Amino acid sequence: MFCLHGGNSAGAQIAAQFVATQTKSTYLSEFNLGQILDPEQIKGAVLYCGLYDLKEVLGQKSDDRFTKFFVNTVGWSLTGQKNWQDSQAIKQASVVDYITDKFPPTFVTDGNSYSFQEQGLTLVDRLKELNVPVTSLFFNDSDKEVTHKYQFHFTDPLAQKCYDMTKEFTASLF
Known part of the structure; x- marks a missing residue:
């Protein structure tokens, strides 16, 4: 059983790319790597504020x-x-081009200012197209400025909401 947490920024992109290589063999072969995990071993991905396209x-x-x-x-x-x-x-x-329906359930979030919200929304749209279970938290309809790495500002109620949703999401995987 394997659950991958993308952390933030490049970490989220790298985590998504790793999962995509493990769930699409032709993508994996582009890197001349061997299969590390069976796709069924990857139970979920948590991706914060990343670049995906x-x-x-x-x-x-x-x-x-x-x-x-x-x-x-x-x-x-x-x-x-x-x-x-x-x-x-x-x-x-540009990992969105390599995602398949074998990608695991995913939690995606990003702020709406000085971050990569559009990238996250693009990823969510792609996952939904493929019927991959996806949970997301974005602030595109909010007047409040929610910046990159907002989820690590633990005194902010929005960071607490992200934490609670992340816990709920990961608990649902097991």
Whole structure:
């Protein structure tokens, strides 16, 4: 029995990518890796504030220098390549393209400000398309600014809500 918690940001992306490799053999073969787990051993995934469709990031245009710098820094750090936009690694890191109906039940959350909410919503939509059980917590309809890593601000009621939903979700897996 295996339950994968994605932590935050790149950790969530890496966790989702790992699960996708274990549930889609053709994706696994792109990395020249062996199967580590049987898909039935993976009971669930908890993914906080991650990037799941890097092609979407590539399509974002901005005149803001900080945004350009941030996107380029993230792309470079994820791929190890300065000219990351055309890299195979970016295509492979866009995990939404590799998810199948074998992906385990998943809990996805993100804040609505200075984070990757659209990425999380894209992932949730893909999981729902495949009839994968998904639980989510987003704040796109909220006027309150909910930032990246909000779930770790334990005195905030929204972080408590995330914690409670995470506990409930993981308890439902066993």
